[in-house]
Amino acid sequence: MINGSHVSAEVREQAERPVREGLIRLLIRKLVVGYGKARRYYLSHFRPGYVRRMRALRRGECRRCGQCCSLFFRCPFLQEGNQCTIYERRFQQCRDFPIDERDISGPHIACGFRFDGRAGAGTTSDPETPPARRAPCESPSHRTG
Numbered sequence: 001m002i003n004g005s006h007v008s009a010e011v012r013e014q015a016e017r018p019v020r021e022g023l024i025r026l027l028i029r030k031l032v033v034g035y036g037k038a039r040r041y042y043l044s045h046f047r048p049g050y051v052r053r054m055r056a057l058r059r060g061e062c063r064r065c066g067q068c069c070s071l072f073f074r075c076p077f078l079q080e081g082n083q084c085t086i087y088e089r090r091f092q093q094c095r096d097f098p099i100d101e102r103d104i105s106g107p108h109i110a111c112g113f114r115f116d117g118r119a120g121a122g123t124t125s126d127p128e129t130p131p132a133r134r135a136p137c138e139s140p141s142h143r144t145g
């Protein structure tokens with residue numbers, strides 16, 4: 001026979017399970033996204049050759065969605081309309097996003113860039129490309145004054 005306290009413990013367990021699972025999923029997502037931020041910081045500052053090689057493989061363009069500015073936390077320099085208030089002085093890892101496939105392969109981001117796996121030059125994100133051909137996120141119009 002099941003007494004009242006046993007039933008209420010089961011009911012409470014069933015009610016708390018989705019909350020607990022949601023918290024675990026959120027924690028895992030934060031860990032993955034946080035690891036990605038740390039990895040990009042390391043690559044941008046200590047592996048510039050790798051970043052340049054991967055940039056040559058990058059295709060597509062920035063959709064100005066602002067998702068890369070809201071990973072782990074929303075960047076305090078991001079204004080309404082996804083305008084960067086420090087665009088000219090933005091951090092190196094912001095300039096480099098996405099560095100490679102890992103930055104855009106997860107479910108947490110739907111970037112306008114992609115990597116085709118072939119070496120190439122003259123992509124829209126190539127640092128040698130004239131400003132008029134750069135991706136929108138790299139053009140001055142993406143910033144605010």
Ligand code: SF4
Pocket residue numbers: 061062063064065066067068069097098109110111112113137
């Ligand atoms: S780089 Fe990608 S994620 Fe960042 S704003 Fe542009 S399209 Fe969005």
